[in-house]
Every structure is written in structure tokens, then in C-alpha cells.
Amino acid sequence: MKRLLNKWTVLGVALLIVALWAINVHDWHQLWTISSTPDNIPIVAMLLLVPIFTWMGVRQAVANDRLIETLEADPKLAKTHHRKVEPWRPGWARELHVWPYLVRIEFLATVIVTVVLFVWSIALNAPLEEPANPNLTMNPSKAPWYFLGLQEMLVYFDPWIAGVVMPSIIMVGLMAFPYVDSNPLGNGYYTLRQRRFALWMFGAGFLQWILLIVIGTFIRGPGWIWFWPGQTWDHNAVVFDKNVDLHDMIATSGIGKALHLGFLATNPFKFIFGMIVVTGFYIVGGLFFHWLMTVDFKKITFRPLRLFPKNEFEQKILSRTSLLQYLTFQFFAVSVLLALPVKLILRLALTIKYVWVTPWFNI
């Protein structure tokens, strides 16, 4: 059976989506206005730079992985073969003088960066709006682009979570990363196969962050309303807020009425209900990450149904992980990497406002 998911079908589907989108663009001028705003240029630049450097890294990782595969298969070769993709050759010095071999690269880099900055600064002017006026609200009033991820999070969470708790958790989580990663391999060289899970987790976080920034920049218009790229930013647009809390949604639904669940909308039952939902989310989330951590995707079969085949390598890594490391990772993974997309979907697709309402805070 030919694999349906090869690079050509992916490319084809991607092109089809872009074409369908391009046909539906009503307002190219609006699109140009957003992407050519001087303060948005860095994001446009990132949309190019991130793929370029990802490619540069992945290319080296693939080369290393090939070498690792060869050496794993041939223990004799592993004992004699040089362990780098670009092996050292007899007659070469193993070490170089920093002067001039490193210093000249650094000098060249500063010259290039300086030239780039001059060209950029001559071509584009830093924005300057009207003088500050507390009586005239900017609409949309946007934070600098690198904080738009946080501002976009305000849509899905209350300010104390989006503005304070989430950034703190992200920073502490980043610092905890080296201490919970118990995999000793892949230290100092590019590899994908030896660090599958860690790279997926970090990649997912980085991607979410970039995605939120892109939404905040290109999609959120006046009133922080969702405008698809190509739609005109209508300052008179009104969106009726039809979001409801989860307990109200269940209590007033047909099934809820049939099962006499109306009491869920009253205290203390809505408090207890929310607590159960959030606790359940952490348990399910933890199980999900555990599955992701240990599963061997290549061995998953549907007939016979086998959804939890173990990956031997990941099992080895797991046996090196202490309980504290494991639980710390689970906390940060569920609280950020899973909570964010789940709440995004709940809010945007299912119009759910809060899942846990208490007199002191709402989640």
C-alpha cells in the first residue's frame, strides 16, 4: 500500500488551502497595511528566519541521525569510526587559534549586523503616533509584538492567569527544563531520534507562542474581534458575546434538563463541579502526556487494536527519571502546553467562558 501522507500530498493540500484562501481575500489593501506596518516587520522577518534556521538545524540532525544509525548497527565500526559527520583528517590541527579564526568571524558578524541595521533604519521609520491622550483609546490597542501572545491569552483566561500566572509558569517551566530532562543523549550535537519527546515538547511550546503572536498581529482587529486575513477591519463590527460558563451550559441543555441537573448552576454545586472538571483535566492531561512520552507511533495498529505499544528507548529514559522530575514535567506540560490549546478550542469553537467559577477566581 502506498503511503498517503508523502511530501507531495502535503504540499498539494497546502497549496490548495492557500489558493482557496487567496480566492476569498476581499481586501488585499488591509492585508498589506497590516504586514507592512513597520512594527510588524519583525514578525514577517521571523516567519522567514524561523523556517530557515529550523531547516539548518534539522539538516544537521538528519545527518547525525544517519551516522548514529550506522554506528548502532555496526558495533565494530562504532569502535573505530570518527563520531562526527565531518570527520577529522590526519594532518589537521585538532584545535584552532581564536585569533584570527574565531575573532574574524565575530568581526564579520558585527559588520553584517551593522549594515543590516543601517539599511533597515534608513528604509523604515520607527512609528510615532499622536501625543499620549488618556481620553482617546486606541482601537485596536496592541502591546509590542513580542507580548501579543500574552495579550491574545487574555481572550481565553482572566487577567491574573494570562498576565501573571501563565508568564511566570512559562519562565519557571523553561528554567526547570534542563532539570526534568533526564535523557543524557544529544548533548552538544543536533539529533532528532535521540531526543524525540523533549524536542516535540519544546517545539510545541515555541509554535504555540508564535501562533498566538501571529493571531494577535494579523487576525485581531478593532475591538479585538477575529478578522480572517483578507477581511476588512470594520470599526463598527459588533460581535455578540454568547459565551457561557460550562456549568450553566450543562444545566440549561436538553440533556441537563432531562437529568434534572439544574442544581449545577447554584452554589456550592457549581464550585464543586468546576473543581471536579479541572481535576479531571489534570488527570486526563497527565495520562495523555504519559502516553505521548512512552508510545511507539510506528507500532500502533488498529486491527488488532493496539494503541499503547511501548517504545523501548523511551522506557529506558523513563526508568532514569525520578518521580519529582516526572511530576514537575507533568505539571508544566498540562498547565501550559495542554491548557492553552484546550481553552482556546473551548472558547473559540464551543463558546465556553469559564469551567470553574468561584467567588475568588474563575478559570
Added chain:
Amino acid sequence: MADTPDPKETKQLTTGTDGKKSMLEKVKEGTSALKDRAVDEAKEYKDPQETQLWKSIFRVSHDRSDPRNRSLAILSNVFLHLHPAKINRDAVRYPFTWGMGGITFYLFIVLTFTGVLLMFYYHPTKADAFRDILYLEHDVPFGKLLRNMHRWAAHLMVITTWLHMFRVVLTGSYKRPREFNWCVGVVLLVLTLLLSFTGYLLPDDQLGFWAVTVGTNMARATPMLGHEGPFGPQLGLTAYNDVRFGLLGGSIVDSNALLRSYIWHCIGIPLVASIFMAVHFWRIRKDGGISGPAPVVLESEMKAVKKK
């Protein structure tokens, strides 16, 4: 001592009594001797590297054919001494490091330089701030270029910081023994973002004003520290004593907020960031230089965990 005239001869010159040579000849002789000496000394100055002035500044011979001098060029230079004298031959390959850490540091220097120049033309007061920007853009020679460069370098620095982190993750360079330096790096990322954010308010225009209003409004929702945050009111917090009040120096974004963000932006955060940068660079060396490109380690060579 040949050039100092003999007291006896001097007497003869002044008195004009008979001598072997006339006074004019003596002067001529003396002048030509002085000239010869000057020419001889000037010839020595032809090689500036041999002068006392040069040697006092550089101390090391710049004859690079001697490998020892190449090492000394790094070791005896205060700006370069954070480098090792020699490095792994693969470590200079650009695709491995992407050079993003170094570029980030260079951008910090560019920002300090342009920032100091900008400070000459700026007053952090409500009456002057916005007008100073207009003067800067229209009256100060190259003022617009200066401001543009400061802003774009700041944006670029955020990007290069992210790419640097991305590379460190991809190469697993945060692993033992570099865990702590990764944490220092995360703090530096936060400081970079805060530096950029505090600078946003300084032009005192609508853009900065509303961005900072939105940003600091989040602070009033801080749990237990903000008057609208969980457990804030229960702890007696109001708009006049919570964390947002402390950040802004008032309950609204006004002149005190401008002054505070100016001081944080120009003095406070750069000072803290410099300290963290010093630790960051120091630890790179102490942790054994950059992490690679290291030889690959095989799964079968993974050592068992030590049980105490």
C-alpha cells in the same frame, strides 16, 4: 655628552677670543650633529610597534607568525580575554552555533551606544518627552536614523535571543553541566523583554501609552498583590497601594510612570542585565566552553544511573 658644550668653549664663544674654530663653525657643527641625531631617532619611529607608547598599550608583539603571540593576543586583551586562546576546530563552523548569542550581545552594545546618544536629547517629563522626539526627528542631525536604529536593534535583539535559545535546545546544550547557565539565560530573556517594554512608553505617544496601560492593567490582577486579583481585596489592597501603583508611581500612567520607566530602561535593567551577562559569559568558559559539535553518543553506550 658630546652635544653639551664644554664650559671652556662656551667662554671662548661668548668672549670671541682666538680658538681653533670660529663661533659660526661651532654652531654649524652642533646643528648638523643634532640633525643627524633627529634623523636617526625618526628612523626608529618608522616602526610604530617598536615605540614605548605602542608597547605600553599593547604589551604583546603583533608578529602573528609566532603561535605564542596569537594566544597572547587573546589572553592579554581585556575585551577578548573571555575567549579561550584555542578552540575545537569544529566549533567555528557557523551552522552549529548560528552566532546568535554573540549577535545578541553585539546588539546590546549597539543599543547602549545609540541609547546614550538618545539620552542627550530627551527629558523624561510629560511636558517635554513627546516634543523631544519631534525635535530629534526633525532638528537633530541624523536624529531620525538614531531613533530608528535604536528601535530596530531592540526588535532584532528579541528575535536573536529567541533564535539563540532555539539553537541551544536543538543541540541539547542546556544539559549537564550547563543547566544553571540556561537558567541565567532565561532571566536574560525576561530582562530583554522588559528592557524593550519599558522603552515603549518613553516617546509618550498613543502607541506607548496604551500598550503600557494594557500591560500594567494586568498587574492589578496579580494574585495577592493586585487590587483586582484573587485574594487582593481580602488582603486590603486598593488601587493606591497595590503592585501596579508601585510600578507606575501612581494609579494611572502619568508623569511618574514616565520617569520610572525611563530610569528602569536606562539604568536599572541594563545594570542588572550586565551582571547577568557577566555571569552568563563566565559560566560558558567555566562549564567547558561551547557544547559542541560533540561526537555523537550511542544509545547502547548510555550509562546506568548511579544509585546511592
